[in-house]
Amino acid sequence: PPISSKPYILLQHDWHLSIRDAVRRYRKGKAAAGGSRAAASGTAKVEKDESDVKIVEPAGLKLQPPPEFITTVWVSAFREGEPCVESHGDFDVVFAGDDAPTKKASCYWKRTDETRFSATLQHFNQEQPERGPRVLVTSNELKYSSTIVAPDHAWDEVMKDLVVPAPKYQYDRQNVRAIYALDISPFVDLAVAGTTNGLMRVFSVKDGHIYKALRPHTNAQTGRKSSPMQTGGHVGDISVNKFFPSGKVILSGSSDRLLKIWAVEHAQCVKTFTGHQDRISQVCFLDKTGRRFVSASMDKTLRMWDCSGAEAVKIHGEKKDSLFGQIHDCEALEDGSCIMLADSLGKLSFLDLRSSNVDSSQISTDKLMAVAVSSIGHECFAGTDSGEILCLDRRKMSKYLFSVKKNNAEIRSILLVNDQALITTASDGSTTKWKIYGENADCNVIAEYVGPDCEPVNCSIIAASSENFGNGKSENTTLMTAAADGIVRKYTL
Numbered sequence: 068p069p070i071s072s073k074p075y076i077l078l079q080h081d082w083h084l085s086i087r088d089a090v091r092r093y094r095k096g097k098a099a100a101g102g103s104r105a106a107a108s109g110t111a112k113v114e115k116d117e118s119d120v121k122i123v124e125p126a127g128l129k130l131q132p133p134p135e136f137i138t139t140v141w142v143s144a145f146r147e148g149e150p151c152v153e154s155h156g157d158f159d160v161v162f163a164g165d166d167a168p169t170k171k172a173s174c175y176w177k178r179t180d181e182t183r184f185s186a187t188l189q190h191f192n193q194e195q196p197e198r199g200p201r202v203l204v205t206s207n208e209l210k211y212s213s214t215i216v217a218p219d220h221a222w223d224e225v226m227k228d229l230v231v232p233a234p235k236y237q238y239d240r241q242n243v244r245a246i247y248a249l250d251i252s253p254f255v256d257l258a259v260a261g262t263t264n265g266l267m268r269v270f271s272v273k274d275g276h277i278y279k280a281l282r283p284h285t286n287a288q289t290g291r292k293s294s295p296m297q298t299g300g301h302v303g304d305i306s307v308n309k310f311f312p313s314g315k316v317i318l319s320g321s322s323d324r325l326l327k328i329w330a331v332e333h334a335q336c337v338k339t340f341t342g343h344q345d346r347i348s349q350v351c352f353l354d355k356t357g358r359r360f361v362s363a364s365m366d367k368t369l370r371m372w373d374c375s376g377a378e379a380v381k382i383h384g385e386k387k388d389s390l391f392g393q394i395h396d397c398e399a400l401e402d403g404s405c406i407m408l409a410d411s412l413g414k415l416s417f418l419d420l421r422s423s424n425v426d427s428s429q430i431s432t433d434k435l436m437a438v439a440v441s442s443i444g445h446e447c448f449a450g451t452d453s454g455e456i457l458c459l460d461r462r463k464m465s466k467y468l469f470s471v472k473k474n475n476a477e478i479r480s481i482l483l484v485n486d487q488a489l490i491t492t493a494s495d496g497s498t499t500k501w502k503i504y505g506e507n508a509d510c511n512v513i514a515e516y517v518g519p520d521c522e523p524v525n526c527s528i529i530a531a532s533s534e535n536f537g538n539g540k541s542e543n544t545t546l547m548t549a550a551a552d553g554i555v556r557k558y559t560l
Contacts, residue, residue, distance in 0.1 A: 070455060071471045072147035075499070075512045076204050076213040079140040080520050083200060083217035142184055144206035147474065152183055152208050183207055198559045201514075214514040218556040245523075246549035248305045251530040252314040257331070258528075258547060259317055260555050261305025267319060269331055272530075272545065272557070279334040281317070300336060301325065307350050311357035318360065320347030326362055328374070340372060342379050349396050353403030353420070361406060361420075363394040369408065369418065383418060383425075390425050391416060396438045396480075407461065409435035409449050417447075417461055428464030430457055439481040439489070444505075450478025450491060456501070458510075468508045473499065480527045482546075484560065488513075490546060492524035498548050500560075516558050522551040529560070 079085075144152040186204045199217040206212070248261035257278060261267045267281040282300050303323035310317055317329040326340035326347060345366035353359040353371075359380075361371050369391070370379040384391045392412030399406050408416040413431040415438065418424075433451040440447045440461065446468065447461045454475045458468040476495035484490060489501040489510065500514035527548045544560040 069470070071469065071509065073471050073473055073510075073512050074144060074146040074206070074209045074211045075473050075515065076206055076211070076215070077143045077145070077515065078202065078204060078215040078517065079142070080496070080517045082140045082202070082215070082517070085140055142186070142204055144184070144209050144211065145474070146209060147472065152206055213512055216514055216516045216558055218516075218518050219559055244553055245525065245551040246553060246555065247525045248308040248319070249526045249528050249547060249549040249555065250309045250317075251528050251545070251547060252310040253312055254314045255530045255545065257310075257314070258555070259308050259310065260549055261308045261319065261321075262553065263304045265301040265303060265305060265321065265323075267300075267305055267308055267317070267329075269317070269334075270555075272547075275555075279331055281319075281329050281331075281334055281336075301327065303346075306347055309350055309352070312352065312355055313357065316357070318350055318357075320350055320362060322346040324364075324366075326350070326372070338374070340377070340379075342370060342382075343368070345393075348394055349398075351397060351399040351403075351406065353399060359403070361397070361399070363397040363408065365393040365395075367391045367393055367410075369394065369397065369406065371420065381423075383423065390414075390427055395434065395436050398438055398440045400440060401442050407438050407440050407447055409438040411435070413451075415447070415449050415457075415459065415464060417464060426464055428459070430459065430464070430467075431455065437478050437481040437491075439483045441483060441486050443486045446486075448481050448483070448489060450481050452477040454478060454493065456481070456489070456491065456510075458508075469510065471501070471510055473497075473512060477523075479523060479525050482527055482529050484529060484544070490527060490529065492527050492548060494523040496521040496524060496550065498524050498527065498546075516546065516548070516556075518548070518554070518556045519550040519552055524548050524550045 141153065184204060184206055186202055199219045201214050201216040203212060203214050244262040244264050246260045246262050249258065251258045251272060255272055257269055258272050259267055259269045265282070268277055269279040269281065270277050301319065301321040301323050303321040305319060305321050308317055308319040315331055317331055319327050319329065324343045324345060324347065327336045328338040329335065330337050343362065343364040343366055345364050347362055347364050349363045351361050353361065358374050359371065361369055363369050367384050369383040371381040373380050391408060392410035392414065394408050394410050397406050397408045404419065404421055406418045406420060408418060410416070411434045413429055413433055413435055414427050415430050415435060416425055416427040430449065431451050433453045433455065435449045436452050437450040438447065445460050445462050447459055449457045454477065455470060455472050456478065457470050460466045460468060474495065476493040476497065478491055478493055480492045482490040487503055489503060490498065491501065492498045496519040498516035499512055500516070501510040502513045503510045527546065529544060529546050531544050546558040546560050547555055549555050
């Protein structure tokens, strides 16, 4: 189908850090700044109390923040085939009232080139201060708007009395290597991230505290690593790790061609599955217990396993004339009866595990890197290494619904949010939210989640949870991403 090139807006990836820096500078020098401004005006009154310095504004006098509390960030708008639209604007941090510790402060977008861009900093409910701030940016030339979202949990200790908290939430930077695997437990209390050195860390979703480290075992007497073929850890890059439905056990796959089951509480590998001849790219559970699962590999096979056995129950694509190319991603239907596969030949395959029937369609000349399947309707989505996102009807694989593209960055992962939106991550460091317009068979970019500075975002995961805020509960949808910079970032959708 014809590819629809969609416009998108980029804001400086660390724009939210400007707010933090402005606040820190303000608080560090506010006494001196307050005194100098009061002396200069001759009318403003400076009062001191036990808690802090207060600036009391006389009637009719508006004190302006000093220039050093304003910081500049860049913003750009793009549409393929058209010149880039660029501009610079300022953030102005303004403190409400007398700036006493009990008061709330706010931040707003002070100025942009109004002929090209306009922007509004959006605030959140004070009962949910951990949510990252976001700014709505509009390109007047492209007549297009997008929301730029920063990670959750900015600097709580610095910004605890602000309406908009510090947004940069990154988990323990002990993960200094690129992360290629990420998952959240069914109870949304723990998450696991796998890195390129065979290490997996289980950590708290709430605060990032490291709970357990899953690593190769070491013989206490000899100091040598135990065999990865037995109960040792992986020796290759972790390419996938997923919690079992119980939330107490993890299944992992690696470039060492092994699948392993881990007991989280004891941080031990309890079982290893062998058989694949190349890197394992994805795993999917087929029932609510996790007893049966499938694994996809770059060896062009999909293998079905039972946790009670040692060998694969069934192998799909084992023959030399395999229907599949190298399988980059797969996803199971909710009932576990069928699997959708995306491969390096540009084919999207719908495999019925009950009958072994395969419905394949050559939907692209590029490699298919990621896939997502609707749990409500019949739509399925595939992302290519050239940045295309294709939507098809899985009942008739040759029927295209739409094809869209933002740029040429490789799509690394695709997530469906309530069948109304897509979350995609890409090799250019972007995490993008797309609004699906089913009646128009189209979708558009509506938000960008910032944080990485051009490092590829390799994986993402979403989970819904209930949390207590103020007098009641709030339903939250959490998005977590992991990038080549070794950082896991958390956002609230």
